[in-house]
Amino acid sequence: MLDSVSEIFEGAAAKYLSVVDSDSSRSNQHEIGGLPSVGFKRYLGTPGKSDEYRFPSLMAYLTDEEEAELCQDSVTWYDSRRKNPKRSPEYRLYYKSNAVTDQIQPTDFFLVAKKRDGSLLLLFTPAGSSVEFQLRHLFGLSDVDKDFTSASMPTQTLILPIKMLLEDLGVQAFDETEAQNDLDMLLARFPDKLPKTSEFSAVAREVTNFDCVTDPDVALLGWMEREEALFRAYERHIVSERLRFGFGPAGDDVDEFITFSLSVQNRRKSRVGHAFENHLGFVFCEHRLPFEKGGGSRVTENKAKPDFLFPDFKAYHDSSYPISKIFLLGAKTTCKDRWRQVLSEGDRLDRKFLVTLEAGISTTQTDEMRAKNLQLVIPTGVHGSFNEDQKRWLYSMSDFIEKVRAVHSSS
Structure with a gap:
């Protein structure tokens, strides 16, 4: 089980890039200095005057609006004063031009x-983005400025949204061996192919002991994480089988x-989004809340299909209904800029709600949500990635359920 970031990484440091760091026209090379000041030589070593240490690197440029730009490359750790033996060493990290570094x-x-x-792992993102908040929470970086700050590497267990962020960056954050004991059971139940997501979600709830009536926040995160582990174990099995047979007649298509x-x-x-809706629907049923899911003829204005409407679409279209x-x-498991889609899904309603698993959403985004009267609902286990002002505004799953129950207790 992966309990903390320190099980994946030895150490980390962060800063805001200067012009010299990021603009090759202002520097002799693409290089970043300052890492020795935070003790990074213990991770990268101390190259001599004739040495250069090369490290395979996964680089990514991330924004709140678009898919991450990823690139596998290498960087060089070296003494930039190696040709001048009379001067003390100055160690820098040299990077090449590629699809990621050309954007910084x-x-x-x-x-x-x-x-x-x-x-x-080298990650770049615009200052103030939600990605920055998530990374700072993950690595324990409270204060960052133009000089490097060393990460504190928190020991708390990695929450599901952070694991999903790491997986999107090509970093294995799920311990698939945790579900190996269940693989035989999965293969017995579904020997031919992956089942429908609803069936997989039901299995995840069956093999765990969470009580969504007592604590829907813990149950929702627990079910999602368990289903992700089960799915990845099953997926690894079927993908391995497919790779063994090759592709095309000669196996090399x-x-x-x-x-x-x-x-x-x-x-x-697509599967993770469907799983999220499956578990949410189960929670609402267990709490006996009246609701309908959008789809088919269940639409609002302009044929919009809200994920969940309480109590139902008939009430929504009844102008006399309060x-x-x-x-x-x-x-939405992650919102990015897609949270604005919710705003146009019900013209009758001034206030709308959005439940997500995304951690550390930026204050710029949450301030805009507040201004648009969109209330964010996030499981309590993820609240720690937000600042104190944001936490006071956030709803938990329990908060939302109580809000609905208060006006539908007799339904």
């Missing part, structure tokens, strides 16, 4: 982390392999 700008947040497998790879990636992305008793809840 002065003031961007930059984090470098040394993985326990010997490679590096590149186009067929790419098609298969894309199908695996797309399935991961607006105060109608609740619209969007559900």
Whole structure:
């Protein structure tokens, strides 16, 4: 079981990039200095005058609006004064031009982390983004400025949203061996292919002991994490089997392999959203809340399909039904800019709700949500990634359930 970030990384440090760090026209090379000041030589070593240490690196440029730009490359750790033996060493990290580093700008947040497998993770994101907040929470970086700050590497257990962020960056954060004991059971139940997501979600609830009536926040996160572990164990099995047979008649059809790879990636992305809705629906049923899911003829204006509407769509379209008793809840495992979609899904309602698993959403985003009268609902286990002012505003799952129950207790 992966309990903390220190099980994946030896150490990390972060800063806001200067012009010299990020603009090759202002520097002789693409290089970043200052890491020795936070003790990073213990992770990267001390190259001599004739040495250069190269590290395989996963780089990513991340924003709140778009998919991450990822690149596998290498960086060089060396003494920039090695040709001048009379001067004391000055160690710098040299990077090459690639699809990631060509995007970086002065003031961007930059984090470098040394993985326990010997490679590096280099992450860049615009300052003030939600991604920055998430990374600072993950690595324990309270204060960051133009000089490097060393990460405190918190010991708390990695929560599901942070694991999902790491997985999106190509860092294995789920311990698939945890579900190996259940793999035989899964293969016995579903020997031929992956089942529908609803069936997989039901299995995840069956093999855990969470009580969603007593604590829906803990149950929702627990079920989601368990289902993710089960799914990845099953997926590893079926993908391994498929790879063993190869692709095409000769086993080396590149186009067929790419098609298969894309199908695996797309399935991961769509399945987690469906799983989230499955578990939410189960929670609402267990709490005996009246609700309907959008879809088919269940629509609001402009054929919008809200994820959940309380009590139902008939009430929504009944102009005599009290607006105060109608609740619209969007559900997105991660919001990014997609949270605005919820705003247009129910014109009758001034206030709408959005439940998400995303950690550390920036204050810029949450301030805009407040201004648009969109109330964020987040399981309590994720609240620690937000600042104190945000925490006072957030709803937990229990808060939302009580809000709905208060006006539908007799339904």
